[in-house]
Amino acid sequence: MTSPDATSAWPGLRVEDWVDTRDTLHLWTQVVGKVRLARSPLVNHWWQVTLYVTPRGLSTGSVPDRHRIFDVELDVVEHEMRIRTSDGTGRTIALAPMTVADFYAQMMGALDELGIEADFQTRPNEVEPSIPFAQDTVHASYDREAARLFWGQLVASHRVMGKFRSHFVGKVSPVHFFWGSFDLACTRFSGRPAPEHPGGAPNCGDWVMVEGYSRELSSCGFWPGGGEEGAFYAYAYPEPEGFSAHPVTPAQARYSVENGQFLLPYEAVRTARDPDRALLDFLQTTYEAAAEHGDWDRAALEDDPARWSHPR
Template sequence: MEHFEAAPYDDWQHTKETLHRFVQIVGKVRLAASVRRNHWWNVPFHLTASGITTRPMGFDPTFAIDFDFIDHRAIVQNTDGRRASVALVGQSVASFHGDLLEALRFIGAPEAAESIVDAHPFDLPDAGRAFADDTEHDAYDPVAVSRYWRVLSDVNLVLEEFSGRFSGKTSPVHHFWHTFDIAATRFSDVVVPHTAESDPVTREAYSREVISVGFWFGDPSYPAPAWYAYTSPEPEGLADEPLPGSAQWLDRGASHLAVLSYDATRESGDPRAAALEFLQAAYEAGARRAGWDIERYACVDGVTAAIL
């Protein structure tokens, strides 16, 4: 198996657009059926040995939905053994949505099905069109999706290793269905006040100072896979901090995003080390500027128990 293989955005753009909507449909089931956790940690997907999972949710019944990117199916199953399988190949968004509704009803979760009957994409160009009406997005290249999964798996392990270097409050490494990225977030104890104009998603996600790192597969505004990091609220002078190699600060108007292209790490000879160097530099830049105690929260190989 080749690790950190190439994943050009242009090679699978249309497949990615279809898969993103499949994932959003299932993500909205997770949002409706899971128990709320701080910072919306209940909502993203986690990785498995063959794809991504919602994890168990609901209560009567308890059920989960797993994407299998080896056999290219969505598996819907509950804890009493009822199981349904929905094909990913050859589906439009509308047909996948319809098949998922049937699968949820079959395993005894009609309320979960009802929660997405009229669901729409989140923050995508066709947000005004219901999934049930989307016959436009129907591209699904199994080879490209399997490659996405393998890259996601490699990236996940890098982010897990990076997370082990911090002993403070840290999110799980999780795959967000709304933005189709994978991320891990570090928190300080500083409360961030929000005005009534802030939407509830933003208020909860950024209720504390955070430094978030992650990876995304590209989009029309940045058509290439890349590692990223940001600090919120952004401290003054953050973009003046140095970053390693070809990494740069992208100006997003009200804030800056540290970005290192995935291809740059692949070409370095040691993609894992190059990515970790970038993530650490971006974290330290934000932590210094925000006044975090970097030494206090430093952690070697996930060990915090010192020997006296």
């Protein structure tokens, strides 16, 4: 670990120091996310399936269940998973080193006790290999400190990405966490349709990507990979001519031909004199690469979030 304190504004966490925990936690979030997927009506681009950063970890938010609602939260402060329902019932599962198979069994058992039905494909998506949850005894790591440090990275990223989001008045996603790709993301849309996406994500139907990329977009986010401590990314779909050559800041940002996106190492932000400013510069200049080369109507899509800043 490179930071002893998960409460620091920009905690350091080397990917190689927690890769086993990262991969296990990724699969746990897939189980939790699929429960939300099973119970929630479709919202464009699969926004109904994501998780949200909370003051304790990651949560489904409120999920409908007949006459009531429930939520599931992975609390990495007290290291437990909590399922709570609007009728006052709930269950708690301790987060500790355990196999995905054990986590899945405990999760489904708790849902059954609460009378929550969740019918979903019981194997992970967007990973290779895709081991059925009930059979996965390979992934079984949970390092408490690493989980908290990762959550700290998400908190810092979420805070700045939320500020960036506030400048856009067109269609824009929440700042939310996709459990398939295990990344925090925020996506802006031009308002125009996009060409059909070819798909190709491992163990994921092409139709999933067709829905996800059905409108022209500029997306950014944070992923715990792609760098020593993870990486911020930004891409456009469809990618307009000139996008990859557009000048972006800070200086450590680069366009990855292999990944088809701009990447900025997390550590470049963490160690910057002003980390918030460094990340905002990256988000803004990569968005401008998409908007300018894609001929977006920026005057109609952008505004000052302080336009009603008088006392209220």
